[in-house]
Amino acid sequence: MSDIGMLNTVKAAEDPVRRRLDSGPRGARPKRALSRGNIILYGTLLVVSLYYLLPLYVMIVTSLKGMPEIRAGNVFAPPMEITFQPWVKAWAEACTGVNCEGLSRGFWNSVRILIPSVILSITIACISGYTLSKWKFKGSDLFFTILIVGAFIPYQVMLYPIVIMLREVGNTLGVQLFGSLTGLVLVHSVFGMPILTLLFRNYFASIPDELFKAARVDGAGFWGILFRIMLPMSLPILVVAMILQVTGIWNDFLFGVVYTRADSYPMTVQLNNIVNSVQGIKEYNVNMAATLLTGLVPLFIYFVSGKLFVRGIAAGAVKG
Amino acid sequence: MAEQHSVEIRHLDLDFGAVKVLQDLNLDIHEGEFLVLLGSSGCGKSTLLNCIAGLLEPTDGQIFIKGRNVTWAEPSDRGIGMVFQSYALYPQMTVRGNLSFGLKNAKVPKAEIEKRVNRAAEILQIQPLLDRKPGALSGGQRQRVAIGRALVRDVDVFLFDEPLSNLDAKLRADLRVELKRLHQQLENTMIYVTHDQVEAMTLADRIAIMKGGQIMQLSTPDEIYNRPRNKYVADFIGSPSMNFLDGHLENHVFKRGDLVMPMTGYEFAAPKVADRKATIGIRPEHVITGELVQGAPVKSEILVDVVEPMGSDTLVWGNMGDRPFRLRMDGNARVKPGERLPIGIDPSRASLFDASDETRL
Ligand SMILES: Nc1ncnc2c1ncn2[C@@H]1O[C@H](COP(=O)(O)OP(=O)(O)O)[C@@H](O)[C@H]1O
Numbered sequence: 148m149s150d151i152g153m154l155n156t157v158k159a160a161e162d163p164v165r166r167r168l169d170s171g172p173r174g175a176r177p178k179r180a181l182s183r184g185n186i187i188l189y190g191t192l193l194v195v196s197l198y199y200l201l202p203l204y205v206m207i208v209t210s211l212k213g214m215p216e217i218r219a220g221n222v223f224a225p226p227m228e229i230t231f232q233p234w235v236k237a238w239a240e241a242c243t244g245v246n247c248e249g250l251s252r253g254f255w256n257s258v259r260i261l262i263p264s265v266i267l268s269i270t271i272a273c274i275s276g277y278t279l280s281k282w283k284f285k286g287s288d289l290f291f292t293i294l295i296v297g298a299f300i301p302y303q304v305m306l307y308p309i310v311i312m313l314r315e316v317g318n319t320l321g322v323q324l325f326g327s328l329t330g331l332v333l334v335h336s337v338f339g340m341p342i343l344t345l346l347f348r349n350y351f352a353s354i355p356d357e358l359f360k361a362a363r364v365d366g367a368g369f370w371g372i373l374f375r376i377m378l379p380m381s382l383p384i385l386v387v388a389m390i391l392q393v394t395g396i397w398n399d400f401l402f403g404v405v406y407t408r409a410d411s412y413p414m415t416v417q418l419n420n421i422v423n424s425v426q427g428i429k430e431y432n433v434n435m436a437a438t439l440l441t442g443l444v445p446l447f448i449y450f451v452s453g454k455l456f457v458r459g460i461a462a463g464a465v466k467g
Numbered sequence: 468m469a470e471q472h473s474v475e476i477r478h479l480d481l482d483f484g485a486v487k488v489l490q491d492l493n494l495d496i497h498e499g500e501f502l503v504l505l506g507s508s509g510c511g512k513s514t515l516l517n518c519i520a521g522l523l524e525p526t527d528g529q530i531f532i533k534g535r536n537v538t539w540a541e542p543s544d545r546g547i548g549m550v551f552q553s554y555a556l557y558p559q560m561t562v563r564g565n566l567s568f569g570l571k572n573a574k575v576p577k578a579e580i581e582k583r584v585n586r587a588a589e590i591l592q593i594q595p596l597l598d599r600k601p602g603a604l605s606g607g608q609r610q611r612v613a614i615g616r617a618l619v620r621d622v623d624v625f626l627f628d629e630p631l632s633n634l635d636a637k638l639r640a641d642l643r644v645e646l647k648r649l650h651q652q653l654e655n656t657m658i659y660v661t662h663d664q665v666e667a668m669t670l671a672d673r674i675a676i677m678k679g680g681q682i683m684q685l686s687t688p689d690e691i692y693n694r695p696r697n698k699y700v701a702d703f704i705g706s707p708s709m710n711f712l713d714g715h716l717e718n719h720v721f722k723r724g725d726l727v728m729p730m731t732g733y734e735f736a737a738p739k740v741a742d743r744k745a746t747i748g749i750r751p752e753h754v755i756t757g758e759l760v761q762g763a764p765v766k767s768e769i770l771v772d773v774v775e776p777m778g779s780d781t782l783v784w785g786n787m788g789d790r791p792f793r794l795r796m797d798g799n800a801r802v803k804p805g806e807r808l809p810i811g812i813d814p815s816r817a818s819l820f821d822a823s824d825e826t827r828l
């Protein structure tokens with residue numbers, strides 16, 4: 148072994164062609180760090196990030212200033228004296244119309260809307276996506292097409308019909324649906340259905356049929372396969388669905404205004420009411436703090452699950 | 468029933484919309500038999516296997532396993548185990564979890580599960596892998612686990628859908644031998660789908676050649692190779708494939724131009740076959756060459772076109788008159804392109820087909 152190796156080395160050293168090759172370029176081509184392409188690329192990225200980050204910066208510094216300093220100074224200047232008073236006021240004391248409880252009430256309303264809506268919509272979409280991809284029945288493709296068409300109908304068209312439906316169904320069942328959190332939860336769940344079902348269907352379709360068949364031969368049924376085979380493989384897509392729903396429902400304004408009453412307004416609606424309140428002077432610092440508070444939930448979700456989100460999107464989006 | 472049948476398929480039809488994938492298919496598989504379903508891709512082999520497994524509902528017809536009508540039974544109630552081309556192991560479970568999944572679903576007691584998993588692992592020599600996830604296994608190991616999944620369930624019938632197609636050539640040969648040994652050891656009925664004729668010839672007790680959702684011939688490998696029932700089967704089996712020459716059969720003598728071949732020693736299907744247009748099929752490896760040509764019953768010659776030395780033997784591609792003609796010679800044979808090579812033909816080893824309906828005469 149070593150003899151042959153040595154022989155080759157000796158041969159190589161004697162080989163004139165080899166020697167000529169040795170003098171030329173070898174290995175990976177060196178790259179310049181400061182090429183024109185790089186400067187343009189990173190320059191653009193820098194400008195774009197500044198464009199997005201500057202408003203956030205202004206909001207944060209303003210929310211930490213007192214009103215006199217805001218009136219006196221420059222919006223970009225950092226606070227000379229940091230105060231958390233605007234945050235406290237936004238959370239607990241800011242007034243909308245007659246009540247002065249701050250955003251806290253809206254926050255808890257939003258939480259009470261968010262949690263059941265997310266759970267309900269993801270559960271239903273997951274099961275229907277699973278059925279439509281692995282337990283196809285006669286007309287399942289038609290059913291799916293109808294569902295997807297639903298995603299392209301503008302919300303505005305459906306606003307009022309849904310008001311009537313909620314009222315009538317509520318009357319029939321003897322529960323209040325229109326104007327209650329329950330009604331809004333139903334609306335959010337229904338509107339999340341097309342996109343979520345599509346997402347789950349495509350994800351499950353990308354899981355090989357043979358795996359599904361093997362589980363059936365092993366005696367697992369509809370639920371057994373879903374819970375013990377499919378779901379344990381579905382973390383990325385569950386995270387994507389959760390992010391879509393949490394941010395979508397948290398940021399919703401339209402449905403909140405239309406389908407709830409003043410005491411059950413979600414946080415976004417209440418934020419609008421605080422910021423656009425016409426009485427008294429405009430408290431920019433409180434408004435900024437209120438806005439940041441409202442944005443904290445989606446922001447938190449993005450930070451926690453950014454990596455999983457990208458992975459899930461890639462996994463769910465490839466197969467049509 | 469005179470003989471115990473393990474699987475019986477009666478008048479099975481299966482349509483995908485307007486496409487008829489299986490048509491009036493009948494098949495009896497004996498107890499303990501290794502049956503191979505062989506056919507080109509898309510001929511309906513997997514579809515048939517999935518029907519037997521209960522993963523596809525037939526449009527019409529019946530399926531019996533061990534004398535019981537299972538046409539409407541769930542896959543898990545049929546006494547079958549299935550092994551897939553893509554292994555289809557549950558990725559989030561360990562090997563042990565994969566092996567015991569079916570038993571847990573069947574509510575087998577824990578101690579019994581443990582016993583059966585260990586026994587299967589021993590037979591397949593995968594004990595050291597029991598606590599690994601499928602992702603950490605090689606292709607060959609994965610396929611062993613997949614076989615184990617059927618093994619632990621103590622099934623009557625094993626179904627294999629191209630289980631070796633995803634493996635490289637060396638591993639495929641090894642696992643093929645292991646499968647054969649496993650069958651000798653277990654004596655279960657095995658139904659094995661493949662498009663690879665080497666797998667089919669080496670493993671099968673009987674081979675069913677399929678085409679267009681129908682069975683062309685169901686016989687032993689020897690019978691299929693030596694006495695193909697029609698031209699399709701003759702052409703499909705063998706590599707390189709059989710040489711076909713068109714001509715006339717007159718009084719049990721095949722004639723084609725200068726080539727006159729009295730069919731002495733050939734087993735005709737009927738004592739007296741009437742004169743007609745016919746096609747004769749000669750396997751490349753049955754062509755007589757070298758010194759033996761002198762003693763051959765029929766002599767001819769071909770014009771050599773291409774020579775492929777393969778080590779163990781030599782493939783010669785040439786022409787007999789205007790027809791391409793292939794033959795297989797010894798590895799030491801020295802033949803050059805352009806050469807006229809004398810050959811001999813033994814009619815008793817040839818196959819004769821009717822020119823119009825292509826059935827064996
Ligand atoms: N789900 C399906 N829908 C429509 N056609 C199918 C479906 N599955 C298989 N086929 C068709 O049935 C035929 C047989 O397929 P298959 O049994 O998978 O063949 P193979 O012999 O290669 O295993 C093919 O022509 C295939 O296109």
Ligand SMILES: [Mg+2]
Binds near residue numbers: 512513514
């Ligand atoms: Mg197949």
